[in-house]
Amino acid sequence: MRQAIAETADASSRTIGFIIWRTKQILVDDEETAAVNLPSRATLYRLFEKLAAGTHATGSARTRRSIRARPPGPFGEVAASAPGELMQIDSTPLDVLVQLDDGIAEKVELTAMVDIATRSITAAVLRPTTKAADASALLARSVTPETMRPGWSEALRMSRSVLPHRRLLSIDDRLEHAAARPVIVPETIVCDHGKVFISHNFRASCRYLGVNLQPAHKATPTDKGTIERTLGSVATLFAQFVAGYTGSTTERRGRNLECGPLWSLSELQNLLDEWIITCWQTRAHDGLRNPETPTRAFSPNEKYATLLESCGYVPVPLSGDDYVELLPERWQAINAYGIRIKHRIYDSPELNPFRRQHSGVAAKKGLWEIHHDPYDVSRIWVRDRRGNRWITVFWKHLHRVGVPFGELAWDRACEQVPGGTEEQIADAVSALLRRAHDGPAAQEDRPTKRSRRERRAAARTRATATDRPVPNPPPTEPTHDGETDTTLAKVIPLGLFDPLANPWRRP
Known part of the structure; x- marks a missing residue:
């Protein structure tokens, strides 16, 4: 019966009748105890009450697993005498x-x-x-x-x-x-x-x-x-x-x-x-x-x-660089077109000296250290070991989606557009977040109804977008093509069109 009670430690909770049945099966399977005469049912119940005391053999499975995980000896405690020591x-x-x-x-x-x-x-x-x-x-x-x-x-x-x-x-x-x-x-x-x-x-x-x-x-x-x-x-x-x-x-x-x-x-x-x-x-x-x-x-x-x-x-x-250090990292190559992460391309003019170059980290086969935020895919940070700084690189198609979103919404959009291009997936993300913003009332007149999984992905994205886990350093505002505006270009006005002028005459 002790063996039958021990077998219930990781199993689902059962009744006393099952423990007694399992006890009989253990006796039958053993040749030495196959001929043992069992006592009455009432005696077996009283025996179970004594052997199963404190084991929760027929009670909560979570409590039973917690009791088994306890150490056999007395509880000990590591003393801490200073804040932050432990x-x-x-x-x-x-x-x-x-x-x-x-x-x-x-x-x-x-x-x-x-x-x-x-x-x-x-x-x-x-x-x-x-x-x-x-x-x-x-x-x-x-x-x-x-x-x-x-x-x-x-x-x-x-x-x-x-x-x-x-x-x-x-x-x-x-x-x-x-x-x-x-x-x-x-x-x-x-x-x-x-x-x-x-x-x-x-x-x-x-x-x-x-x-x-x-x-x-x-x-x-x-x-x-x-x-x-x-x-x-x-x-x-x-x-x-x-x-x-x-x-x-x-x-x-x-x-x-x-x-x-x-x-x-x-x-x-x-x-x-x-x-x-x-x-x-x-x-x-x-x-x-x-x-x-x-x-x-x-x-x-x-x-x-x-x-x-x-x-x-x-x-x-x-500082802002310290917060970037705490973000998840990955190692990738800087190609001629930029950096590709999950069908997203990140590019910046600051990457020009590092394209198709060795990072100097032989342990990573020359790849570059990149930190990213799973709750905001609009930008990544590339470590410049030569200049001891972080380079902020924006997503190439950031202008297609005007709302911050994370990996969850992007993965859901990739499932909706299998084999689609980066632009198509970006448009799918924008449509997903737009439907989430419109709410359930605006969805009644639409022919298609979103699944619960899609609604959950959009809801979680908007919930984490308003409360970032780690603040970012103030970035430079990107333009639509991912570049940074530093100086204004010279404005050249167009002349008036004269329909009666000779088009073959030189000015």
Whole structure:
């Protein structure tokens, strides 16, 4: 019976009757125990109650897998005595429906990072689907102050909190209009083996900022229990109070949630940021107790102000080039016509000295390092190692689409126009975003009806276009042909046409 109970660890939940049946089959399959006389059914049930205690053999499958993933020994904890010494990052679906464009109601993913020493949520972002660029954006938001936003109460300012604002302002001028959220520079980040956190882009971003990335053991959530519990607290302290709350499981979900009032993605992100400052950072945490005064629990802001006296504060200003460094990279050749990425051609006159040339990086076979934003395909950045700068290169057909869009809309347009040219795909993207802007009411008179997948692609594109994960340096405005206007050309007026003049006479 112990063997039958152990087999249910990764299987679907079944009843006690199945466990008893499986026990009989195990006995029959073994020649030594095939002739064993079984006790009564009531005795087998009592035996099961003793052997299955604490295993959830017939309960929730998720709880059963979580219990199995626990280490056999006592729980340990790595102590952190300074802000940023040890941080944890994770991503999970948020149990709230958001209203995207075109009437699409979908759940979003929450990616957050928490500091172990102070239990501060240094950054949290909401996205329809988390990408590597979003994880890199968390690093940028963690080391930069949170600026006060329109509509927030003046009580949320750092100058009115327990944080030592006056002393920090003399070191970092950016804190003058900052909200009461600590600025923490990570030293070590613990993450799981999700493809977002072990991606090349996120690891490269950690190396650029000098952060040590420490992956946890596979299928061992106890290695990063703090962020797991923090995300659970976000669901109980914030998500269930938001309109459109779905519950953690389908059996807890209500009816007709899509028809009720829902927040947009940008509005929900603003509410989450405000809740972190007003509630989480000022709420007493049981894990922040001083051994000298065990009866008092500190808040994350109070603990940060205490540790700051012994650890100090180092500002990390990020320039426009630093944000470009955090974007995903790829290595490609610079051809005579420019750079081709997914049937899109990027070109600029600044690429003339590098066309069909070796980049000097032998490890990449002479290819050039290119950084791109998955939420905005209008431009890319090429690293000029000789001049130690970034070259902004715009899409050749940028003038065909007047709305920012990402890879999701482009991939959907490629499916609609199989084998089409770059111009045809660009027109398909423009038509897709135009239909999304018109809304469902304007679609009633049209003969064709869009699929739900197409509506979802358009809605997600517009949701991420309004809230970029990483800001870009101010680019130079491109012209329709992708070039940059620096000087005005000389205007030559045309003369009047004289119908009676001799066309063969020389002037």
